[in-house]
Amino acid sequence: ETPKLENIAFTLEHGGSISGTIYESDGTTPIPNINFIVQSEFGLLYIGCSDENGEVTVENLPFEAELYVQNPTFNFCDGPEYYLSEWWRETPYFPWQWLDPTIIKLDNDNPSTDVSLTLERGGWISGTVYDNESAPLPDAQVCVSPFAGGSWRECTQTDTDGNYKL
Numbered sequence: 001e002t003p004k005l006e007n008i009a010f011t012l013e014h015g016g017s018i019s020g021t022i023y024e025s026d027g028t029t030p031i032p033n034i035n036f037i038v039q040s041e042f043g044l045l046y047i048g049c050s051d052e053n054g055e056v057t058v059e060n061l062p063f064e065a066e067l068y069v070q071n072p073t074f075n076f077c078d079g080p081e082y083y084l085s086e087w088w089r090e091t092p093y094f095p096w097q098w099l100d101p102t103i104i105k106l107d108n109d110n111p112s113t114d115v116s117l118t119l120e121r122g123g124w125i126s127g128t129v130y131d132n133e134s135a136p137l138p139d140a141q142v143c144v145s146p147f148a149g150g151s152w153r154e155c156t157q158t159d160t161d162g163n164y165k166l
Helices: none
Strands: 016-024 035-040 045-049 055-061 067-071 112-119 126-128 141-144 154-157 163-165
Touching: 016 035, 016 067, 035 055, 045 055, 067 112, 154 163
Parallel strands: 016 112
Antiparallel strands: 016 055, 035 045, 035 067, 126 163, 141 154
């Protein structure tokens, strides 16, 4: 039988916060409903969504941990998904490769900081998949890779007419 523990006292410390604004590439037009993800050195993700003014705050972040701010292509915030991924300070973001993202460390003396992201719009690939009898092929998986022989980067399914868009 597991012993019953009673009267255990503990305190919870407040964490830090990172706030920012997400802009179009012009640096002035705010983008609403966009992911603002803070990733810790331990792999934990803290997610916020930008409001109608492009502003966002992510709270309860750990002190003394290495934190990285990013915007991935997938969007949990019901906003557009056609912006290129990046780390804060305009460093390209690739899930399989960290290209020297800027480290943020919060502590009791510096419990919060402000950052801004300016995002570039990306393009897309679209087409139709046909079977060997030249009939459109529905529900086929289409994936793209950033380089020959690389692992997939993004995937989608064709619609009922064999069309896809990535």
